[in-house]
Amino acid sequence: MKGPPPRRLRRGLPALVRRMGLWAVLPVLLVGVLYAAYQLSRSALGESALQYAADRMLDGSARLGLVVTDIKVEGRETTDRETILAALGARPGTPILATNPSQAKGQLETLPWVRSAMVERRLPDTLYVRLVERKPLALWQHGGKLELIDQEGTVIPVTRLERFAKLPLVVGEGAANHAAELLDMLAQEPDLASRVSAAIRVGDRRWNLRIDNAIDVLLPADTPASAWTQLARLERSSSILKRDVQTVDVRLPDRLVLRVNPEAQKDAPPPSKKGRLSAKNT
Template structure:
């Protein structure tokens, strides 16, 4: 079927004017390139030469760029970026990591490289980046959750729920978190806080914890009392201490150490000059001539073995 020219267009051409010449298909640049490639393919040496000189790669790149520009002109360009899950990550830092401007061709946006840049941000644990054609980039973040402060060799670092460091230069706004000490303390902190959470009122008094002997915790309360948790059945021991606090207001007295390592009793050691007491169930009995336990006489946290 022959294409009919609209009447308005036919009327504009006057008689006697030369007809516009149409370039033959075989003279189109793209077809010329294809013909050259086909000819080269028939001779092994020619194709090798084209590849080695980079002519093939350059042609492919030019063709791709031309196609991308045409798709952008057709409406396939970035007009919106939707972000889901952003809490701590700064907006400016996130946009800078995407390296994406409004109006950029959406098909030329490298999702893999963009994701690598995004997950390198301090707060980002993982990210999913998707194109939603014709003009939307959707970014879903999973951020790290701050859990505690790790004191190591005199320096403090913020750790997340998996025990990994969150590389921040300023952690001053997280001073309310529990401080943990010990080489492998970070990877055991989540389990400790789960244990403490079974007695919420008591857990709120915890200021720091030391990972002792790679097997158990010493917990320091806000009134400078050290609580020695056992290696096994730490939850039961912690609940027992909470019950003793309810019955005897144990933490309101002048004591320095509460030892929960024995399964059938709680041993309490008072400050120097005081006496130690042993609590069995609901009864309590004084134990004379027991030396006071260890105490913290200087700032910081000391390891009790």
Template sequence: MDGGGRFPEPLIAAGPAGAQAGGVAPLPGAPLPGARAGAGFLSRRLPRFLRPRRASVAIPLERRVPRLVGTALVFGFFGVVGAAGFVASGAYAELVVRHGRPLDILARAAGFGLDKVTIAGIVQLRPAEILHAAGLDQRNSLPFLDVVGVRDRLAAVPLIGSVSVRKIYPHELLVTLAEREPSALWQRNGEIEVISADGTVIDRMRDGRFAALPLVVGDEANTRTKEYLALLDAAGPLKGRIRAGTLVSGRRWTLKLDGIDVRLPEAGAREAMTRLVRLDAEQRLLDKDIIAVDLRMPDRVVVRLTEEGAAARQEAQKKKPKGKGIDT
């Protein structure tokens, strides 16, 4: 201080070395004057990954999350829990059984239900059998109907040879099929099956629709169906009396005619059948009291009489000489 009690210099804290007179001293940790400009200049010269990062401004959570998200999450959680309980309780399965899948229900409500199924090409099959085999009913809807699955299920039916399925919007399905032609019935091990002309098994005998078809009996008889059908054609007027043909030991046929067995030879069966037709026309052979006719020998016919017929035959033989051509 001077003599008057005054300081010779202003009462201002001195800055660091090199600071201008009268300047304000920086606070501890604060950037020096000109430091910000220098830092910006340096950051522009450094690579991007070495530049100092700017401090991010904190945004409140309620401003970063969209509105009503929390409410939606709560309702979604309870919805998932409710749906899981609905499925686990069996109520969903019961709903599907009664009304179909939810997508089908919505499609039907929109006017795309399966209201009409047109079936073309059926002969032996019934429409109800087609619908059952295809798995079609009022619960289906046209947009969500799997036509490939319907076609595969119908193709698995033995009586169906080929099938096509096509959607016709808004509510019709067209099913076009071709049936295999049944030619005969094949009996083996107590079961009867429907077969084609080449012996392929088409289906089991389920009802009386195929009762009028020719019947073959025995192992491998189905593979010789064409041969048996040729014998029926050779039977002429006797064809209606033939009930079945049994393949014996895989070699020859025995025909069943109204309780009479007709034994045909292994070779020349068609000629033997023609001979039987002639004998019946000339002598009414099959109207006599016989139970079997053996045509296996080409030069004679052997018949087996019933007990009553044998007794009558013996009485007749006592009164006249034996006939020629037929042995008993």
């Protein structure tokens, strides 16, 4: 009775590997391992075994010193530290390999004040968090509501607005999206800007400014910056906003229209030479 040719079998597999090359065989082996793991994970026993193995691995890593002992947070100004720890899902003593930086980043970015976040594991024992918080820009009044907004016009959902009472007030639909641009423009004339008590968005096209809580300044839609500069120049030279003025219309490029009370019209000074200025009675 003849037996199988063992020498040829022993030589056959190495010869196959040599002919195909190691890199050709490895993908086949990898697919086999992944398939076996997948089949194991589909059963309750498999899931239990995998969880048990993961738990034992974390316990082992903790005994090796891979435990959170320090949580460094940069960029935090307003967000409560305990809220950050809850979003991280980690505290000192947590196995550092049990933390999920990607998941923690997503949780942090759901917090009201957090614009963006980055989370890193710095082995063996440190979690590093960098926050970019939202900067309060203005209060936005619309639809009977008063809300806090940031530079991008995004609402910051806070319940108590008292400490933000000194921020600029913008009013109307669309005001939030254009508030940063407006405030940058107003800042070019800081003395006059300090007297603006509210900015009202009109038709989501242009702005009316309330000055000294009494005077409405009508800015044009196309060239608000030049009109604002012209108004500031006239105020410095003629103090036109210190008269009994109700409305200042600077929408026309070659003139400025004042609407004043009849009694104030009698005592009004002559127009400035730096710009044609007309007055109308109300």
